[in-house]
Amino acid sequence: MSPKLKKFVDKLPGIDILRPKHTNYNTPYYEVKMEEFHQKLHRDLKSTRLWGYNSQFPGPTIEVNQGEPIEVLWMNELPKRHFLPVDKSIHHVAEHPEVRTVTHLHGSETQSDNDGYPEAWFTRNFEEVGPFFERSVYQYPNHQRATTLWYHDHAMGITRLNMYAGLAGLYIIRDKQEKALNLPKDDYEIPLVIQDRTFNDDGSLFYPSEPDPPDPALPDPSIVPFFLGDTILVNGKVWPYMEVEPRKYRFRVLNASNTRAYQLYLDSEQPFYQIGTDGGLMSKTVKVSKLPMEPAERVDLILDFSNLEGETIHLKNELGPDADPEDETNDVMQFKVNLPLSEKDTTDIPHFLSHIPTLRDNRITNIRSLKLLGSTDEYDRPLLLLDNKKWSDPVTENPILGATEIWSFMNLTGFTHPIHIHLIQFQILDRRPFDLDLYNEQGDIIFTGAATPPAPYERGWKDTVAAPSAQITRIIVHFTPFTGRYVWHCHILEHEDYDMMRPMDVIDPEGEE
Numbered sequence: 115m116s117p118k119l120k121k122f123v124d125k126l127p128g129i130d131i132l133r134p135k136h137t138n139y140n141t142p143y144y145e146v147k148m149e150e151f152h153q154k155l156h157r158d159l160k161s162t163r164l165w166g167y168n169s170q171f172p173g174p175t176i177e178v179n180q181g182e183p184i185e186v187l188w189m190n191e192l193p194k195r196h197f198l199p200v201d202k203s204i205h206h207v208a209e210h211p212e213v214r215t216v217t218h219l220h221g222s223e224t225q226s227d228n229d230g231y232p233e234a235w236f237t238r239n240f241e242e243v244g245p246f247f248e249r250s251v252y253q254y255p256n257h258q259r260a261t262t263l264w265y266h267d268h269a270m271g272i273t274r275l276n277m278y279a280g281l282a283g284l285y286i287i288r289d290k291q292e293k294a295l296n297l298p299k300d301d302y303e304i305p306l307v308i309q310d311r312t313f314n315d316d317g318s319l320f321y322p323s324e325p326d327p328p329d330p331a332l333p334d335p336s337i338v339p340f341f342l343g344d345t346i347l348v349n350g351k352v353w354p355y356m357e358v359e360p361r362k363y364r365f366r367v368l369n370a371s372n373t374r375a376y377q378l379y380l381d382s383e384q385p386f387y388q389i390g391t392d393g394g395l396m397s398k399t400v401k402v403s404k405l406p407m408e409p410a411e412r413v414d415l416i417l418d419f420s421n422l423e424g425e426t427i428h429l430k431n432e433l434g435p436d437a438d439p440e441d442e443t444n445d446v447m448q449f450k451v452n453l454p455l456s457e458k459d460t461t462d463i464p465h466f467l468s469h470i471p472t473l474r475d476n477r478i479t480n481i482r483s484l485k486l487l488g489s490t491d492e493y494d495r496p497l498l499l500l501d502n503k504k505w506s507d508p509v510t511e512n513p514i515l516g517a518t519e520i521w522s523f524m525n526l527t528g529f530t531h532p533i534h535i536h537l538i539q540f541q542i543l544d545r546r547p548f549d550l551d552l553y554n555e556q557g558d559i560i561f562t563g564a565a566t567p568p569a570p571y572e573r574g575w576k577d578t579v580a581a582p583s584a585q586i587t588r589i590i591v592h593f594t595p596f597t598g599r600y601v602w603h604c605h606i607l608e609h610e611d612y613d614m615m616r617p618m619d620v621i622d623p624e625g626e627e
């Protein structure tokens with residue numbers, strides 16, 4: 115358990131915008147170093163050892179305009195030993211260097227050799243590289259519409275540890291259409307990167323080295339099937355506060371936690387005006403009072419603090435009815451409406467935001483029914499699988515470039531899995547509940563209710579979808595614009611590492627398979 119930390123004593127930090135090192139023939143070129151450093155995460159906590167991009171936690175934000183490609187040299191300058199417990203029994207981790215990194219730009223439409231494939235890892239100064247390593251300078255085309263993406267580590271078998279150590283940052287794409295909307299901007303457009311962590315008394319990060327209770331028959335260290343920190347951080351500070359003016363603000367919210375899902379709400383009973391999902395602006399602004407966020411999901415929100423001068427408002431996380439009363443993760447951060455209004459707020463909460471063409475009218479050329487299920491490994495530890503296959507099994511998801519497919523996730527486990535597909539933004543079709551006990555006894559799917567359309571807060575472009583237990587969640591996906599090797603996986607990092615991740619090939623219709 116973390117030491118007792120007073121809430122709302124540290125100011126919400128801003129996040130630096132990364133500047134390009136130079137511009138090569140019109141293409142901005144950036145350099146990012148992954149480094150070990152120490153950062154103060156709370157007033158009363160000693161500095162915490164972290165790994166971060168350019169020694170920042172979260173990493174610096176990369177900001178680009180649609181249609182302007184950039185290049186990034188990702189460099190690993192980390193120590194050779196990990197400071198978190200590496201389980202060597204999974205994924206041939208024992209055969210590889212202990213510290214490996216590869217950066218993935220989550221939600222981006224990027225060519226496969228720039229996507230950050232888990233086996234395209236590299237070590238310090240590129241001394242050793244993984245079997246899929248092709249390049250050190252990554253190119254991002256930025257063709258897609260304006261949205262909030264994020265970059266993070268994706269190294270095979272240790273992603274949960276590298277990201278917990280701090281390797282994640284935001285990447286914002288802007289476009290003309292969004293700029294024309296008169297949304298709050300500059301000082302009134304704020305990123306909120308939400309993460310959970312647990313601290314030791316000396317300020318260091320705690321991450322379990324084995325399941326609880328310990329079992330001497332297990333490998334040491336041994337991966338845990340999930341991890342929930344007991345302390346919430348926003349932009350790298352524990353339970354921070356933010357001073358705001360009585361006006362509208364735009365918040366780009368990212369859940370960058372390993373396992374934790376949030377149910378965000380405001381204790382002022384104000385609604386969130388949601389304007390965007392993972393893949394950018396929605397078609398219309400939706401008013402939501404409670405916002406569920408699975409790991410890796412982003413929401414773009416407007417909060418209106420007008421007429422709330424002098425008030426203190428909390429961004430809360432609703433815990434379930436059987437939550438431990440000691441659980442402090444019901445708080446996320448605080449807003450103090452105590453700054454004078456510096457100028458009249460002339461920004462809008464537009465009703466119409468953007469045009470989102472539906473994929474429902476496309477010709478569907480394939481329907482894939484994919485089970486999310488649990489089994490056990492040779493040590494009797496939980497082993498979660500996608501369609502009963504491991505990472506190392508041959509590729510089975512191989513859509514043809516340009517095809518539209520329905521992927522249907524049948525969740526046979528007892529909890530929600532946030533399923534993420536690289537390369538594309540998709541749309542959620544529906545969810546339908548079935549009798550899981552009956553399925554477990556007899557293997558038949560008996561629906562217990564009608565299919566329900568996506569919730570208002572997820573009606574837009576998505577790259578990560580909550581697939582709840584005992585439901586079939588269907589999404590519709592148009593595979594474009596690149597061919598090649600990608601991945602799809604559960605974004606609970608403890609699941610992704612073992613073994614809820616599968617390779618995926620997008621195949622050229624003309625080429626040989």
Ligand code: C2O
Pocket residue numbers: 218220266268410534536601603605
């Ligand atoms: Cu957030 Cu495979 O990624």
Ligand code: CU
Pocket residue numbers: 218219220221222534535536537
């Ligand atoms: Cu991704």
Ligand code: CU
Pocket residue numbers: 498530531532604605606609610614
């Ligand atoms: Cu999962």
